[in-house]
Amino acid sequence: MILYTMMPQELIFQQSYHQEQSQPKLINHNGIPVIVEENEQKQQQIVRILSTNPQDYLNENYYPGQILS
């Protein structure tokens, strides 16, 4: 693999200090692809919406930070 980027290699591959933190994962919620992270209460919290439909970003239930039920 070759990276073609203006960002220095040592910045990309620096040691991260919080390894225990939950890994964000991609799920499909009612047809909208979202990246969720588990919070302290073990709830799925939206980190990022991956949909290409701009209308999905206006959906109140899928704002970043919203908790999925």
Place this chain on the structure above:
Amino acid sequence: MFENNERLHSDEAPQQPNKNEESKGGILDKIQQLGQTNVAQLPQDSNIHCLTIVGQIEGHMQLPPQNKTTKYEHVIPQIVAIEQNPKIEGLLIILNTVGGDVEAGLAIAEMIASLSKPSVSIVLGGGHSIGVPIAVSTDYSYIAGTATMTIHPIRLTGLVIGVPQTFEYLDKMQERVINFVREHSHISEEKFKELMFSKGNLTRDIGTNVVGGDAVSYGLINEVGGVAQAIKKLNELIEQGRQNEEQLLQ
């Protein structure tokens, strides 16, 4: 009468504070999540879909979690879905990337270039390194006046290239990027290589940092503009496509 009224009041009374609490809680949640209370709502479905490419473009290798990435395996299926969905008529690409994996970047650029539907890109902030071929892959490209594109050679950072084959391999990779940019924009190969290998523009490296208007004057990007121009252009291209189809039918 009096009794009735009282009863009505006592019925409503416990509900009202609850309602208030709910709406208050909702607003508080929103402020915590977005830093604002309301986002504009649009009723109808959009015929233009939007693909945002931010951070590092991630391909064959998973990057450490502190990197903000756009993953190849997320983007490619989205482009396929856009191509096959008849309701979607155009694609807007928003770019703010620092570069990333060569093969993943070229794959995304090729997918966008081979799309049958009109596509327009906007470079906001930065479209560096492998972001350059993605920016030029669309039918028409825009760059914000303040946005920059860094054009520099492909290399292995901080390493001395030991084997001649390694150098040749890198050179071939570089050729792929140069060829793609030459084919999909108005810049000549000579000019692009000149920008790529020029000295004294970047403090610790060879290459050039091309700012908004300059990218247009070199022929790399079509026009300086923002979201309004991009959407207008996309609608024009969609309309053009419709007219061509009608002519064919007649």
